[in-house]
Amino acid sequence: MLTRQKGFSLVELMLTLLLGSVLLAMVIGLYVTGVSSGSKSLKYSRLRTDLQSIMTIMKTDIRRAGYGGRDFLVGSSGTKAVDSLNSGTSNCIVYSYNHNSAAAITNTNRMGFRLVADKNEVQFGSGVDPLATNCYSKGHWAALSDKGFIKITELVFTESIVSGATATLRSVEIKLSGELVSDSSYKHSINTRVQVRNIEFPH
Template identity: 35%
Template sequence: MYLKKQHGFSLVELMISLVLGTLVIAMISSLYVSGVVNNINSIKYSRMKTDLQAVMHLMESDIRRAGYRGDTISYAMGTVSGANKFMWLDTFTPAPPIAGVSFAEKSAQVYTHTAGAGANNCILFMYDKDKSGGDPALNEGFGFRLNSQKIEIGSLIPKSSTDCSGGTWQAITDDNFIKITELKFIPKVERPDKSRMRLIQVDLTAKVSIAQETVTEEMSSLIQIRNMEMLR
């Protein structure tokens, strides 16, 4: 019985195998790294959109409360008199379309904060937090402003404030991740013949760095801040 002589790989065959194996591993590694990078970029963009949507929702929810007075039903029924002190004096012009009808007050005021970019980048408002009616307490003044590429929420804001510097402010966006380039509040009044509605348009623009590029996102919302005013 004869044993068959075994032959191994030659040096050339071994080197070719190593080169081909290295190329395959390099291709797989490149695809893996590319997938991870794309996934990270997608997560960063999704986070930016989610953060901006959350901030916009917070502003919408809070601004809608502007001018709320807890004893409104009693006020409407005549058992409580006097102006709603949770509003500012209305300087809206031109005059109302119906003679003898005046609109005394409005729910919120828009200002420009000097530490933020652009005009009308701050809004101040009040609402009856404890539903007690009467005069507003110090903890019932609120606001939002753009400050050094961050959106900040304000509390303990006195009604006398006109430059958005009073009160206590806290950032609700992270400028290490998202840079807010524009926050603008635009008061609007719709004036049909029989009623009037107050609105605030909020324009928001932000940017974030993704894959050595700057991605910009814009959002806009139209918020009704008071019940419709019926003309008589």
């Protein structure tokens, strides 16, 4: 005796396809969201890493300011181990030390860091003028930051001086801020204080 076997109706097949499509769309949506979130996390991580690298370079070099004796002091009347400028978009610091064990100061021993606001980048300079007021008119400067990836929004150098009868201690607070060029909502700031290596003694 033959028995009739019932199959799926057209309505049931349509409902199955619809539910499968919705489920597939949800899975694809979660995947795309995960990939996008991961990409943004990687970009933010690189932003933080790049800013931290720039800060490390600056504080390591500035810490050496004045090392090598009185000949390597810079600034007005040779009384300062560092000289800085913070005025509007002009943010700069200059310093010197006996780079490559130099016996006397030359252009290669005069260095600095500055913010170039119209390029949104941090630059390192050599052969700079001893006075920070001339930071944007003299020296050979090269970019430290990748302006195609990071927009440097702030670079501030704040000097602090503690003077006594026998010596002067000088430190510099550095504030560095930046954001992603591709997404300005991703921002990061770093603050640090650098103790200038050489203690300044009165003449």
